[in-house]
Amino acid sequence: MTASAQSGDNRRLKGVDSLFIIGLYTIPFDNLSFAPSAGWATVSPFVFFVYLLLRVIIEPASILIRPRSAVLYIVASIYILAPIPFGQLRLSNAMDSLATLFLGVTFYFSLCVFLRGEHERLVKMCSHIAVAYMFSLAYGVLEILTYKFHFLPLGQLFDIVEKRNYGERISFSFTEPSFISMHIFGVLLPVVLVLNRAAESDFTVKAKRRARSAFWGIMAIALIFGTSVRLLIDSTIVFLLLLAFGQIRSLFGTARNAVLGIAIIAIVGVAVTPFVTVGKFDRLSRILEAGSGHRAIGADLSLQARAFRIQALSEGILQDSHTLLFGVGMGNAYSLVNQGAAATLGKIPGLDKNTEVSSALKLNDNSFFNLHLRVVAELGLIFYLFMFGLLLRGGWLLYLLVLSWLYMQFDSYAFFGIWLYAAMSPMISNANGEARIKMSSDRFSWGKGGKWRS
Template identity: 30%
Template sequence: MKEKFGLKKLLAMRFFKTLAHPATDFLFFLAAATLPFENLFFAPSSGWATVTPLILFLYAILNLHYLRPHLPLIKKIFLFFLGFSILGTLTMFFFHGRFDDYIAAFVPLTLGFTCLLSFLEFYTKQGSKFKQKLNLLTSIIIASYLISLLIGLAEYFALKYNLPGISDALGFLFKRNYLAKNRVQFFFTEPSFIGMHLFGILLPLFLLTKRHALLFLIVLYSYSAILFGAGVRIILDIFLIAIILSFYYLRKVKDKLFIPLGIVAIILFITSVSAVNGRFHKIFFGFLNSPEISLDCELEENQNTEECLALLRKSGINSDGSFASRVFRIKSTVFGYAKSPIGFLTGYGLGNSIHPARLGHAQAKKDYKSSYMKEVNDLANPEYHDDSISYCLYTRIISEFGIFALLLGLFFLYNLARKSTLDYKYHYLLILLYLYLQFESLSFYAIWLFIAIMYLSSSKRELNA
């Protein structure tokens, strides 16, 4: 009886084998080299201005031959996205989404999926040489991030000592220029993306390879980002991820002094950061310098008076426009779910995550006291549309595919971690879940790197690193 012709046999054909020439590995190494340089002026998107996923897409297409051992995993993920994309198409029409946003929503799904394919193909293609090639890949990544760190140092000096030549040269290269806002951004699209790179890419690579140069780079980058005043999110990232990692290393350290020393270290970290980062101090400790007021600002009728608004803007979420607007977007989306619970179950349509945000806009605006109104007003404008609405992957998945898609996705990630033989698997999962609380693009590498590492380190396979 003849063997049934399937996808595995198709990918084994000479055509696909010829495409997967060893020379195509250059593309994978090129992608690694471009990881931190995601803000180039010629990048196709301004939301996340990067060319790296496009390079990985090309590598994945050329090396489909090496996907054969991983087809069971690939089929599961493909069917998941296919099923919910069909649902998202139906709900997009039902909730009157924009067709251009619908088409655009397929881009991050496609680039993210092919990002995973490229990781699996590279692993299979290298065979017994994988460890050697991984070390080379890691060295390229270290060198690239060191260069971007030096660029950040140049930005810091340009802003501190008013050096327009450096600022203008970098501004010419950048797709989005935060130097004009007196903020160091290294070579990232936004300063808030720093943590995604440090803890979504470099940290997993360190845990996998144990290359101490990576750990040094993470610490140096973290310190520099805080010193340069690059943003508030990186401080929160460092603080929370350090706590998660401390539980991992606590099991390995029997010295009882570890806990009190850890508490002292946390206190010193918060104190020192508050001293050098004005935005952080204002959000979390601005209340310490609050003046005496004549009104009770806890009462609803007083909250919109000039006196109470001035007090609210001195500390807390409303004291920082960027932070406040992000929280506002998430709150308006959640309030929107309450107004249309059907969409919460089924999603509001692929590319239509703005729909629940608009539904809850008026209610969320009642609690918004920040003086920064641009993003709040933009969401109220019927002509405004954006593929980044809440800056949170969880609300984006719910908004486009429904709550069941999110629950299935989380269960899939947990199940992958459960089958892995790595002792830090659950800590890694917690870090990943935290990172995507403030990031929503499915084309970013962190989640696909997690899937690849967990899958390849399962009890049936052993990641040779």
Template identity: 25%
Template sequence: MPTSSAAGLPAADDRRDSPALRDWTDVIFFAGLALLPVDGTRFGFAMPYWTPISPMLFLVYTLLNACLHPRITSRTVRRFIPFIGFAGLLVMISIFDWPTVGIRPRQAGVTAVAVATGLSTLLALDIARNGKHLNVRTMVTTLIAAYSAAFVVGVIQFANQLDHLNIQAIHRFFFNVIERPYFAVRPQFLFAEPSYIGVHLFGILMPSYWLTRDKRLPWLILGFAGGAIAMQSGRRIIIDTVVCMVIWFVATFRFQRTKRSIAATIGAGATAITAAVAAFTLQPQLRAIAAQGAMSGDFSTSSRMFLTLAPMLAGMHDPVHWLFGFGAGNLADAIRRGFPYAAEYYESRGVALNSEIRLLANPPADTFTMSFFTTFVAEFGLVALAVLFALIVAWVTRNHAWNRHTVCWLVLLAYLYCQFEAYAFAAFWLFIWAVGTDNERSLGTESQIHGRHDSLPQNHGTELLKSQY
């Protein structure tokens, strides 16, 4: 293990002595961590159906360190050059698409910023940990404090709902702060909408626990999820909790042919099935979906399915653009072209077009789909999606990280991003960083993270992604 960094910063082989800050720019990094749950306010950068602040801070952090610590930054860039090159491929695809479809400069710029800030999130994390060796426990503590504060905000919103305290001054405050207000009828915490609760808890906090084994994180995750369900924040958090707890169990449980192991597996399966049945029985919207189908049972679900169906059918009737997309920023064009086909599909099945769907005949330029896969294929095509999948497989293979844990993490991401389209969201980039990093050298053993001595061998600990089950 090296004794000093390439930039001459002190080594941090003993993670107990890792500093919280190396220089003033690290304040920006920790501000980015602290503001991860703040993605629905009027103060963030407007991207498709969220307004995050953290990605912009990570971009600033990366650029500042490129100036102040060029050797650290260049080493990080070289490590993740395949993903930077992939961003270049997206630009070339769009240059091919724009002459045939047209270009919407503002929307294309938003897509470019989303991709750039997503990459910056990846680079910032690597600079902070592998370049400057900032303290892991301080990072986790920052996350816990940030999400705990967001939960408190949700409790205040719940207590002040229309059928509870209904204090107008509090309503006015949140109306001035939140970009898309849902809080009057259900808590949205500081998220763009209540359905984003699960992508934060299970996309960021749960993998953070896998990587650090900080025992504070499971309590936060379960408490936040349980509180959100109790305060009736929506059906998505119910489904997310059941699905992600099953993934957590499969990823972490050591399956053995013993009575205890078999009993635990059966018990976990029975619990998941019971929870799913209870959710679809007790939750009115889920009960309606189960009885009438997704297209007819719920207004919001019907609209989201239409938003996915329209651009896909547009591509099927235009094979070139299905393969190579309609270009960055041209999602609205794909939806408009696919509207007649999707409307015909709905009507042929006796499903009425609701008021939200009818507006999609001429969608606004800043429309959205709430699905990463739909938006990505509409903008960049099936070829780009296939290249992305191949790149992920090659990345995991190159870093010798194939195991049950990695597969479960990929399944988790695929599930979460089906209903979340944000290119800049940290969950995907955290996975890429973790796979490409020697997590034991970067994070230290569990006892080192918690500031305790241990007598374990140096190579024992949290290298979860590269361990064998």
């Protein structure tokens, strides 16, 4: 290849990398009215797919940045596709499962191609994600002001832009309030942990400040305004994990910042309480007042419907050993919900009166609210344990445990968390749960000798 041709390819690659950066800024904005999905309303996976496609066209060898992953993908694809025709095939479900998994995998490969195993590119990516979530924080503040002061023109604009508008129940730029946990713990938390390990420089200091500001800003507003019951539960679990791994300080930077941050949140919380609509945590109050077990679940119809899908799927999986070990194929898991419905209806009182439960049995859709069970149902326990073992080899145990908890109530193959882990963990060694880069570089002010700060 001539020097001029090489120069032209380099310019094109830089231009295509700009598309990847644009994709990073779309990650927090997954409530767009024009998004093709009826559920998780995101366009990000499609942006990353186009990026990967263009990169492969310009530089075909780039897809081999992780050759073992490419081979594993081919083998897994054969395993995944083979049983589909032999199940109770529902074409729309099969296409949905395959499409979301394909988009998740292409996101993973787009990360690998962009990062190229270089930790300065990892920090660059994390800094862009931090800024993206700062925009999401500003978007949420604008929502609060709009609905509190009844600014009609902006309210109408939100109606046009958003696929789901929750009004005064703030969801920032996310699909719904329950997605706040997935974003701040599944995407933003690892960004904070990675940036915390970078050597001090003007660039990294600003990036850390933005990431921490976005993390605490979104969390504080969501908790003060009572927008998500799930966030209360997830925060407790995640902060216990951070405490166990000695990583609480990473979210503040210093002990002084920790005290100051908690004080500010408390003062702001007290100050805005008179302006916050009373009863934001009515759902939690009803659940707590109902007691424990099935009575608590029955106190909230939405929670009861989710519990039904999870329990029914579990019952269906356990009905025979072949299903447990090998699954029923992509898109066929709905049949297991139907098989386990009778046993579940007998175990949880009041399900027969819940319209969301009856509609779930009629729709036969792909919503199961638990990725662990979905993988076992569609691909089997053997495949699940094999893939989980591969993820464990990444070694970033803290992040993997956080994701494992989050996916107990979320089931999309395409969501960013698991793929971010898969792409970043080979670049990171585990040291008491901290993100520590193995490689070295002489760029981005990585401390003495270009090393990642220990």
